[in-house]
Amino acid sequence: MPIIELTTYIKSERKIVFDLARSIDLHKISTEHTKEEAIAGKTKGLINLNEWVTWKAKHFGITQKLTSKITEFSSPHYFTDEMVEGAFKSFKHQHIFENKEDGVLMIDKFEFQAPMGFLGQLANSLFLKTYMKNLLEKRNKIIKEFAETEKWKSVLK
Template sequence: MRQFETITHIAAPPAVVFDLSLDVDLHTASMARSGERIIGGVRTGRMALGDDVTWEARHFGIKWRMTSRISAYEKPGSFVDEQVAGPFRRWHHTHRFVPDGRGGTVMHDEIQFAAPFGLLGAAVETVVLARYMRNLIEARNVHVKQRAEESARTS
């Protein structure tokens, strides 16, 4: 199993960043490069505790499906999404939103994942997936940051 953390500083209040991070429309827009789309569950707007969404996207030239569920939710401080069906043996993503003391947010993403297929999956995690998944999360966070800061400026 692999794990990593990303930290993103955002000039917007935690409640704004929290809400945007649960918005499936924003998520879909942030993953446009992989053609990600919703094929089940919550199809628009913001997810809440217990909600599921099924995503379909193309990564490495292969079409993948993953259903994730919001399994913990403490607005505006944190939430967790976990895979309930999909390509990973395990996917657990904790999102934390900490006030930065200046009206902004320090967004922490803590990801744990494990590929299927035993030793072969472990090798793929090390050689390819760890960097690929970090890059996906960081690209998504750039999108969240831009939208949150735009929202804060116009409020």
């Protein structure tokens, strides 16, 4: 099972970074290039424990739907979302937030399994893991940009 681990240092308060990471509205902003939209479940605001969201987006030229649910939650320390239904065989995304001297270390641990057995493993090695890492890095860049400026106030009303 491929695992992507990212660490992003953000000069902001942990609660702000935590809330931006679970914001449906900020997620939409960070995925504009895929035309991602929340179409069912929690479709705006901050997602919480046991809540779910269904996303519709275009990846690899194909419109796809994916439903994920928050399965673990301790504000402002960590939360986990897991796929309930979608294109992957499975995924689990842990979001961890550690206080540092002048900010927060945001840690992502994203584990996933592609469908289709051997073909899925081949897709992982050829492009899927890199594609997913790039999506997460873009998302983290947006979280950092909003958290380190006054932009966070436009999302966390």
